Structure formats: structure tokens, C-alpha cells
Amino acid sequence: MNEKICYLVGAGEVAPLPPIGKDDLLIAVDGGLRACLAQNQTPQLLVGDLDSLECTVPSEIPLCRFPVKKDETDTYLAYLEGVKRGYAHFEIYGGLGGRADHTIANLQLLRRIAAEGRTAALVGADARMLAFADRTVTLKTLPGQSLGVFSLSEIAEGVTIEGAAYALSKGTLKNDFPLGVSNTALGKYVTLTVEKGILLAVLSSV
Numbered sequence: 001m002n003e004k005i006c007y008l009v010g011a012g013e014v015a016p017l018p019p020i021g022k023d024d025l026l027i028a029v030d031g032g033l034r035a036c037l038a039q040n041q042t043p044q045l046l047v048g049d050l051d052s053l054e055c056t057v058p059s060e061i062p063l064c065r066f067p068v069k070k071d072e073t074d075t076y077l078a079y080l081e082g083v084k085r086g087y088a089h090f091e092i093y094g095g096l097g098g099r100a101d102h103t104i105a106n107l108q109l110l111r112r113i114a115a116e117g118r119t120a121a122l123v124g125a126d127a128r129m130l131a132f133a134d135r136t137v138t139l140k141t142l143p144g145q146s147l148g149v150f151s152l153s154e155i156a157e158g159v160t161i162e163g164a165a166y167a168l169s170k171g172t173l174k175n176d177f178p179l180g181v182s183n184t185a186l187g188k189y190v191t192l193t194v195e196k197g198i199l200l201a202v203l204s205s206v
Contacts, residue, residue, distance in 0.1 A: 003089050006082035009036050009043070010075055010094030011052045012102065015125045017041055017093060025087060029078045032094050033057065047081055048074035073105055079113065079120075088118045096124030107200075111152045114198045130201045136193040139203060141185035146204035149173065149180030151197055158195025163187060173199070 004023040011031030017039050020026050028036045030048030034055050046061050049068045057063060066077055075095060082090060090113060095106040106122055110131035113120040119137070122129040130137065131152060141147070147164055151173040161168040165184040173179055185203075192201055 004087060006079075006085070006087035006090050008032075008075055008078045008082070008090060008092045008095075010092065010102075010106075011035075012094040012096065012098040013125060014039075014094040015123055025082060025085060027078045027081060028061070029094070030074045033061075035094055045078075045081060047078040073102075073109070075106060076109055076112075079109065083118075090118065090120040092120060092122050095122050096127065096129075107152075110200065111198055114152065126205050128203045130203075131198060132194070132201075133198040134194060134196060136191060137201070139185075139190045139192065139201060141188060141190050141203065143185060143187055145185040147183040147185055147190060148178075148200075148202040148204075149183065149192060150178060150200045150202070151175045152200045153197040156194050156197030156199055158193065159197075159199065160193040161190070162192075163190040170195070173197075 006025045008027050008029055009032035010029045014035035020041060026041060026043045028043040028046045030050060031052035033046055033053060036043050043061060046057060047064045049066050051068050064081060079090060092106060096103055110120050110122060114131040114133040119132045149161060154175055156173040159168055159171045159173050163186055165186060192199060
């Protein structure tokens with residue numbers, strides 16, 4: 001059974017959205033509403049302070065509005081709305097590129113989501129970044145596709161990489177030494193395991 005997905009669409013450059021399944025949830029994050037509507041996707045919810053919206057909100061879209069002055073980012077607040085609705089996997093569009101501080105904030109959010117026992121990906125035009133903790137995941141790949149594997153926790157232990165040019169068995173990655181950079185997928189799948197810690201897998205577009 002496929003896992004249901006909560007899609008969060010931010011105000012940055014948005015890659016083409018996939019078809020949204022009947023059990024999936026599409027949340028527009030502030031100005032991300034423009035990208036959703038431009039791709040003929042109607043979100044089930046709009047979350048944010050609306051400081052970057054610059055378009056009219058259709059009356060049929062529920063709105064969770066927050067003040068501009070707050071500690072949380074709009075994307076984090078949208079993530080919490082997905083959690084309330086029972087979602088455990090998040091695909092974040094419009095969160096890479098553009099302002100560097102927003103990209104870093106979204107990477108920190110990936111780490112938090114993984115630390116809370118869920119999984120999340122940042123999806124851009126040139127890369128997909130997936131964060132997860134204490135588990136095994138299988139990535140769909142293309143032969144020759146660029147792959148990087150990094151520790152988002154101080155140490156990631158029991159790291160195994162299968163299906164890539166540089167394999168690893170129960171190794172250790174640290175967040176201050178990029179040992180897992182510049183790997184390459186050999187075929188249709190790469191399997192990654194981390195026994196303790198948080199991994200970030202970066203698949204670049206071919």
C-alpha cells in the first residue's frame with residue numbers, strides 16, 4: 001500500500017506537481033497558492049501570514065491565517081496542519097533556491113520532521129532531498145544519477161548504501177565531514193539504511 005502524502009507548496013520556484021492522490025493532502029503555503037493555481041491544482045488548505053500572496057484566495061479554499069510577526073515559518077505551520085490530519089510523509093515544493101535563508105530554514109525543518117519520526121523531502125527543479133531517521137528507505141533512481149548522502153544529526157551510525165557506485169556497510173557519517181558526496185546510482189533503485197541518526201539523501205536531476 002502506498003503511503004499517503006502531504007504536499008506543501010511554498011512561494012519559491014515550484015517544480016511541476018505530481019497528480020495528487022485521493023488520500024493525499026495539498027496545502028498551499030502563503031504565496032505558494034499562485035503556483036498551485038497556475039498548475040490547475042486546488043489546495044485543500046491555505047496556510048500562512050499572506051505577506052507574499054499577491055493573488056485573490058478562492059472562496060472554496062479554507063484559510064489558516066497567522067500574524068506576520070511570529071517565531072514559526074509558514075512552512076512549519078503548514079507541516080503542523082498536516083500532522084494534525086494524520087500525515088507522516090511530506091513533500092515540500094517551492095522551498096529550494098531563491099532566498100538562501102529560506103532554503104536553510106527548510107533544511108532545518110526536514111531535520112525536525114525526521115527527528116519526530118516522520119519523513120520529508122524538499123523537491124526542486126534540479127534535486128530532491130529526502131530526510132529520514134532510524135530506518136531503511138528505497139529510492140527510485142536512474143543509472144548514473146548523482147547521489148549524495150549526508151548526516152543531519154551529529155553522527156549517523158549503521159549507515160548502509162546499496163545500489164550505488166560507492167557502497168557502504170554499517171558505516172558512520174558525521175555532519176562535519178561530507179564523506180557521502182558525489183556518489184552515483186547504478187540502476188533503478190538505491191537502498192539506504194541508518195540504524196541511529198538522521199540521513200539526508202540528495203538525488204540530482206539527470
